[in-house]
Amino acid sequence: MKVLVAVKRVVDSGIKVRVKPDGIDLQGVKMTINPFCEIAVEEAVRLKEKKLIAEIVAVTIGPKQGAESLRHALALGADKAIHVTTEARIDQAVQPLDVANILAKLVERDNYNLVLMGKQSIDDDFNQTGQMLAGLLDWPQATFASNIQITDGIAQVIREIDGGLQTVKFKLPGVITCDLRLNQPRFASVPNIMKAKSKPLETIPLDKLGKLHNSIQITKTEAPAIRKGGAIVENVDVLIQKLRNEAKLF
Amino acid sequence: MLMNHLRNCGKFSTLVFADHSSGKLSKSTLKILNAAKLLNQQISLLVASNDASSVVDQIKSSIPSNVVHQVLVAQHDSFKAPQADLLGNLVKQLIDQHGFTNFVTSTSTIAKDFLPRVAVKYAAQPITDVIAINNDVFLRPVYAGNAIAQVKSNDKVKFISFRPTNFEEIQQTGDKVSNIVQVKVENTKQLIEHVSDELVQSDKPELTTAKFIVSGGRALGSKENFKILDELANALGNTAIGASRAAVDAGYAANDQQVGQTGKVVAPELYIAVGISGAIQHLAGMKDSKVIVAINKDQEAPIVSVADYTIVDDLFKVVPELTKKIKEIKQ
Numbered sequence: 225m226k227v228l229v230a231v232k233r234v235v236d237s238g239i240k241v242r243v244k245p246d247g248i249d250l251q252g253v254k255m256t257i258n259p260f261c262e263i264a265v266e267e268a269v270r271l272k273e274k275k276l277i278a279e280i281v282a283v284t285i286g287p288k289q290g291a292e293s294l295r296h297a298l299a300l301g302a303d304k305a306i307h308v309t310t311e312a313r314i315d316q317a318v319q320p321l322d323v324a325n326i327l328a329k330l331v332e333r334d335n336y337n338l339v340l341m342g343k344q345s346i347d348d349d350f351n352q353t354g355q356m357l358a359g360l361l362d363w364p365q366a367t368f369a370s371n372i373q374i375t376d377g378i379a380q381v382i383r384e385i386d387g388g389l390q391t392v393k394f395k396l397p398g399v400i401t402c403d404l405r406l407n408q409p410r411f412a413s414v415p416n417i418m419k420a421k422s423k424p425l426e427t428i429p430l431d432k433l434g435k436l437h438n439s440i441q442i443t444k445t446e447a448p449a450i451r452k453g454g455a456i457v458e459n460v461d462v463l464i465q466k467l468r469n470e471a472k473l474f
Numbered sequence: 475m476l477m478n479h480l481r482n483c484g485k486f487s488t489l490v491f492a493d494h495s496s497g498k499l500s501k502s503t504l505k506i507l508n509a510a511k512l513l514n515q516q517i518s519l520l521v522a523s524n525d526a527s528s529v530v531d532q533i534k535s536s537i538p539s540n541v542v543h544q545v546l547v548a549q550h551d552s553f554k555a556p557q558a559d560l561l562g563n564l565v566k567q568l569i570d571q572h573g574f575t576n577f578v579t580s581t582s583t584i585a586k587d588f589l590p591r592v593a594v595k596y597a598a599q600p601i602t603d604v605i606a607i608n609n610d611v612f613l614r615p616v617y618a619g620n621a622i623a624q625v626k627s628n629d630k631v632k633f634i635s636f637r638p639t640n641f642e643e644i645q646q647t648g649d650k651v652s653n654i655v656q657v658k659v660e661n662t663k664q665l666i667e668h669v670s671d672e673l674v675q676s677d678k679p680e681l682t683t684a685k686f687i688v689s690g691g692r693a694l695g696s697k698e699n700f701k702i703l704d705e706l707a708n709a710l711g712n713t714a715i716g717a718s719r720a721a722v723d724a725g726y727a728a729n730d731q732q733v734g735q736t737g738k739v740v741a742p743e744l745y746i747a748v749g750i751s752g753a754i755q756h757l758a759g760m761k762d763s764k765v766i767v768a769i770n771k772d773q774e775a776p777i778v779s780v781a782d783y784t785i786v787d788d789l790f791k792v793v794p795e796l797t798k799k800i801k802e803i804k805q
Contacts, residue, residue: 235617237755243621315616320590321599348616348623349735352590352600355558359591364665365558367587370729380669384729385583387495387680388673392557394666404719404736405729439599443611444624451761453780456773459787460795463767464803466783471765473744474803 225277230341231261233293243447257293260342264402266409269301276374286314298420299412310430315347324356329433343401354401364394368403487516488576497528501683502580502638509636510578512607516543524554544653555668558588563661565592579635593633600633605640618735619758639741681714686744689716693749697726709800718750734759749789752777
């Protein structure tokens, strides 16, 4: 069984971003693998360790630095990598519709049995790509996974839904998107980081697989309104008085 | 083809997906209807359920006919715990039959699951998590709410999800909708099998619709200590209990209690953050609350800078005192 894991390179979640009218300033900003994508890679590696899958292929779309996220996935345990290269901004111009179309082409080319990816990337925060890929391929899907069991070609997935958890199952092939609590990704060991450098990495220019749709345009990006807080109240009595008189709450 | 073309010609209309659970229409539906009104098109409301009668009754008694033109009722056994495959097929069927040009949902997990799946059938790029509309420009938060992107779409059929917390409920005055149309569900081929649900039993309201929220962080120290928030919530009334990601990861609170960009985004009238330092992703989930109170030992914590009122003190002293005094007021 072959698994495709989609990964994206994003601004590190600990960075306070600088907002410019044409988008987030990416100059000299620390970038990492999207945390949800890292969870997807870890899950694939665990499935391989349980001998449920034979091969893990990591894929990313983006500029040449995107290869760093692929090397990270290879160091965690992916077997090979595919880099679909484009200079377009992956947090703006490359949209979930584009990513789903490109991934669908790769699935058709290489015959994967399962596609694992994060539930969303922490830059554009769309939470769409896995669902769109499943729709394009007419495959079953399980989003927001917090547990994945695979037995005899059947995936049973626990999903985080409003109000609690839901278990679904389907026959593979299928698409699963990973939520925060699915696993705790391991640290890549130094020997594995070294080994990752010699694992195969295929590069494909994006225009060989299709073109960008640009079906939505981001006309402007602004910082959100700043909330004016910071008032310290001495004690509970003053707080209650403020809540009643200023905020008129009770 | 020609018939389809004639039917769709010159007609722009919106289909809104109604959220409901256990036979109750969700308040979020009343909020996203207000958002859908901003699209200035005739609105149809879709109820997909295995037993739609009580939800339809609530719609007939609460939703004015000048807001919703017709209610489409799709009743099918598989909609007991609806999955993305069948919901996607249903919505595609309705768009093809009626020529809707907008499909609108809330940001519920059900909608997040199936909206992109059906959008891709129309080669459309969904605009999700919309917080406001200015003419044809949609505003949506990106980068965990640290930036707001203004977005335009060329798609022939637009797929839009609105954050309910950013919109008021529709006014329930005037004649109510009476145009109820039964839909025959055409494609029932199932790819995804529902096995079971394990829902958290709670006497508290839902985070996204509660009037007040009391939220706890890792400083609470244990699941047992979280009970002091319960008592404060009971004293306040109509109050949901939230948690920071750290508290959820530590096992003090359930997964679906997590407030933040990757958890629930909330905007209650009052948000009390107890022992929460205020990581960026947590602030992104609650900074639209009308009034924010922080109870924290650390005056330098980021939560203090967004809170309207902060008490810098031990939460185990402050929370019980606040509970006691609110009870006194409410008596």
